[in-house]
Amino acid sequence: MQQVFTKAMARNIFLGGAGFFLIIYLLLAYDSFQQIPIRDHAVNLTPSVLRGKYLFDTNDCIGCHTVNGEGAYYAPELGNVYKRRGPEFIKAWIHAQPSGAPGRRQMPNFHFNADQLNDITAYLQWLSNIDTNKWPPNIEG
Amino acid sequence: MNYQSQRVAKPYFIAALGLFVGQIVFGLIAGLQYLNGTFLFPALPFDVVHMSHTNLLIVWLLMAFMGAAYFIVPEEAQTELYSPKLALITFWVFLAAGAVTILSYLFVPYTQLAAMTGNAVLPTMGRGYLEQPLPIKVGIVLVALSLLFNVTMTLIKGRKTSINIILVGSLWGLALLFLPAFYFPQDTVKASFGWWWVVHGWVEGDWELILGALLGFILIKMTGVDREIIEKWIYIIIAMTLISGLVGIGHHYYYTGAPAYWIWLGSIFSALEPIPFMLLIAFSFKTLLQRRREHPNKAAMLWAMGTPIMAFLGAGLWGFMITLAPVQYYIHGTQFTAAHGHLAFFGAYAMIALAIISYAMPLLRGRTANSMVAQRWEMTGFWFMTLSMIGITLALTGAGIVTLFLQRAAEDPMGFMQVQDKARVFFWIREFFGVSFFTGLLIYLRSFFFAGEYEYANEMKQALSK
Amino acid sequence: MTPHINSDTDATQDLPGDLAIWIFIFAELVVFGIFFAAYAFARSTHVTLFNASQLTLNRDNGFANTLILVTSSYFVVRANQAIKAGHNKVCGHWLSGALGLGGGFLLLKLAEFHQDFVHGINLSTNLFYMFYLSLTFFHFMHVIMGMVILAVVAYKAYTGHYSAEHHTGVETGGSYWHMVDLVWIILFALVYVIH
CATH class of the missing domain: 1.10.760.10 (Cytochrome c-like domain)
Structure with missing residues (x-):
């Protein structure tokens, strides 16, 4: 394979990966905050x-x-x-x-x-x- | 050193080392209190010693990171710092705030401190690492804003290298991630959930970005390897950090009241957290092997190469050991965690801070590198501190194992204090290595008091005569 | 000795890049791999629960989505062939087609998520739904990511950015899309079908 992996691609993987998992984490955190008051009898x-x-x-x-x-x-x-x-x-x-x-x-x-x-x-x-x-x-x- | 304004880094580095000494002194006292519970009681109860130890750690690392930023950003941007004066004022404010915080811990009872500083209006006190009174927390934000303003303006008017963008970007992240320190809900489980945004967000997220930027900068300068290659690697490494670490925060949520799915999600993603540290080792040694010049500052190179290895051991290996949910079930909240914390904080962050100090301080003092005598003292200090920290880590792990077998996974579990008595020998070993760490620190500091710089001609003559 | 060192440094000029991207692709597959392994492990300890919950899934919907993704992968292959022949515009059209199918996948999957939501199913319902929801949602996010990449590549194709000789972007974007497709096929088989 003759492809060249550039710094720009590395940067995009960083930004894409970080954004991607930040969204996933925020959604999970939102769900957790719905569950926590039930689990700890708030x-x-x-x-x-x-x-x-x-x-x-x-x-x-x-x-x-x-x-x-x-x-x-x-x-x-x-x-x-x-x-x-x-x-x-x-x-x-x-x-x-x-x-x-x-x-x-x-x-x-x-x-x-x-x-x-x-x-x-x-x-x-x-x-x-x-x-x-x-x-x-x-x-x- | 190419720009006059980089000089402002010097007081930051000196203060960082001073606070580092303070941190170790409190560490030694805390270690003694594990062995003799009445030592310095009631003048200095354990919790005061403990919070002084951890807060000094944070403050000296931040000091070093800030100094590093003031040193690196102008150099990379190829322009003078936007406002050296502001940087100097910020230094004194930060140092004063740090000193006031520690003194208030030592001389004012914590309840009284809370009452005096308006904690009732906006409660923020009483959480690990975030024990500071409200006005100090506000002060930290102001110091961060001043730093961010200064380095961002410098970056805007100068060259925008990837190292600089990552460094300045991660300093923004550092400041933003401190803001949840002001969020302390009454629901303890929610509070703990959000507390990790600061703690995990810093040490298993943002600080790894700072680590990457600092190591990248040092390696570019010292090895002469092509910037493009180094910056590409740094991007990949920090990408892996966030890909594994963002959901990997779940390993703090298994047994603290958060939903059960974190047991699976946290285990899956945090199992990947050692990967960026493995990449860091691969990258550093590859770069070292491809170096195009022999930099005379051997000591700085030793710190720079030691960092990825010790970070891998502390954060990667010891972190992995306690990260999977079924394992953590038995060792959550034991000395295993303390062992991991010590080796990871030292291996990743203390060592990268000492690496940048080792690289920058000779330049700030007008030399390319210190004389070989000074470097030998510094490298002796390196080995003393590094090996002692491994000793401390193994001792704490031993204490953790005692808890695991006698208390957590025992048929007939013993009570906490009984188990602590059984682990006594390990606390002795820990204190022994603590003293040897402190000795190493003194040896390291001694290296700053040699005049003269590295002389090629002399070293060459000596090498030839052998 | 010296020539060897020289050739070594020359070879490693590109090696970091290639090594890095392979590490990244490997990492993506490792994440899914660990996820699937965890699913298999959890299933082995809760077989009846998993079997009962599996039956509630909309398998027709899942099958339709499998067809959609396989077809879109074929479109991406055609886009690659087109650019190798130097046809920028044709390449762009095939990629747009693949993008459209990706959108169709998202809509169908959203409808499925909506049904789950209406039935009050969430991550804490039981262990099976925890895995079903997090795996399919994690993949869902990858489809969006893949579509963003394909959209960029399609835009570049339309604006004549590639040629018969230089079209790494199309190959890279295509590889990512194939990976997303591959993961879905395994996921569909594992979570929807195998009892």
């Missing part, structure tokens, strides 16, 4: 859950923990912690930090009041009901 995003989420974000919980595998890997998974530990344990745990046990990884005390602890627990409960395609493999996260 109807259950009550004011309490949202307050809990705000506390969760502004205290940088994912700076140590993961949520559905995203975050830092210094501390346990929180996506399913509600199912693993239950609400009372969670509130008592957060309240009792830091443990101060020598050498053990420390979680700061965030000075939450009772309402705030309830909000955070409500958010963790909402997280635990997201359809994550059966992840994590077991309750330990």
Whole structure:
């Protein structure tokens, strides 16, 4: 075959390929945004859950923990912690930090009041009901 | 160096290296906290160290990319930079913003920082890599706009080479892809979906374009191979990057609440993501073999040739290892991801940044290349850092394997902290290689403090006398 | 040793290009190949689901589309023959014909997608429809891409851009179209027909 492959053709493959897959991705993303509220039960995003989420974000919980595998890997998974530990344990745990046990990884005390602890627990409960395609493999996260 | 205005790149490169040192220091502290949880607590909780480590990484890489843009765009356009003054002002603004960000992490509790900076009005804080307070995020956009204005105006008035078009185009992409940082919906699953537009869009998309443009530029300059051939290859490589990477973003959507079809689509397309890195290796070594001149800057050539190999290992191989859905099911959110992240960020982006710095800094200091003594120090630093990073990667992979067998795929799974204790030996190995990486960095930095340049006559005499 | 090195560098003057375009065509086929393999794998684990869902597809429509694409490929072959004889205009006509057939394919496929949409079928309905929709849509996009390429080639043919000696564009555009056609034939057999 005597064809010469020019730089212009390479550029066209780049532009064509990028445009092509961008369109495909955008359509898929649009479809995903239709499905996500069903899969994560967005109807259950009550004011309490949202307050809990705000506390969760502004205290940088994912700076140590993961949520559905995203975050830092210094501390346990929180996506399913509600199912693993239950609400009372969670509130008592957060309240009792830091443990101060020598050498053990420390979680700061965030000075939450009772309402705030309830909000955070409500958010963790909402997280635990997201359809994550059966992840994590077991309750330990 | 052919244009006076290219000089503005110098402070960018120096600051990049300074911030790089800071990043490694925080990395060492974080590594120690894995071994001793009370180290520096409560003064510096792990999350603060962690965000300082990752944010410094982003800032120093951006610093280096910006310096590279100010160095390359005028040279390729064959004209002076549109406004060197603006570039210098932008430098100081960006450096100040970076410093303020890190200092505020260190000295202000995160909640208070959020309250002080209007996070309640437009929440953006509390996501990995995007922890910056709102005003800093706005500042990043302004800095990007200033850079884009400057390089685009330079490009318009000068020669429009493909390298330049790809570089300036990908800087536009970089800025546009940062905008989803302002989109933080209350629905956590949607938020995570959109967070990847920034993170995946940068490191598995747009930055690979920047990498291609920088490597292409270095190879054109150092090997004397025909520009047409090099630019053609770069186009093919970045085409493959986007063809595989755009839908390949699906490998972040398997287990985060996104629809199930991503398990298939993400696996299919992200399985192709190593291809552009293989092409990058083929292209670089083909170009090296066809070189028409021997450039005296051996150190820069070492960085330029090391980049595709390490990028392939980190992004290609370690990335592929965790990308297929059935595998990721067991290792999602473990030290496997950290291993991949370390080798990929270093191999692809830190190394290309160091490659362009290695090529440009001697020119900015008025030499074609550094003296052989300086180059030997620099190349020793290269090997120290590169091998240490491989060590860190293997150690983290080991820790990941412990989690895989004791926690994720175990009959009787252990709890998180119990498993972390079992992986302790790997965290020790990681810290050991971290220290050796830092040593390599110091050796590398030492190379900047030798006077004099590469002298053909001297080197020739030495070579003949052997 | 020296002559060998010289001939090597001479040969590689064109080699990057040729190598690159083959890598690209190979990559396209690899994507579809992996996609088909994934389909086959998923099918093997959900045979009853796949068989039941397959029956709901409009096979007549699919068959008509197969005929349309095969015919359009024949048109492209005729366009190539015409340009080899130096007939720019005839080449353009055959390409326009192929473009028209491509448009027909798109219309039929859109009608099919519309039916699916009306029945509330989407990517999350079940595993079979996930594959059916994403494979056919992915191919649909390739048909559009192929038509854009053919349109450019046809325009160049009409404006006398090619000659009997220089007509790489027609060959390249034609090859792409044949690939799109080939992929559809496999897709039709795999997704619509084989039980």
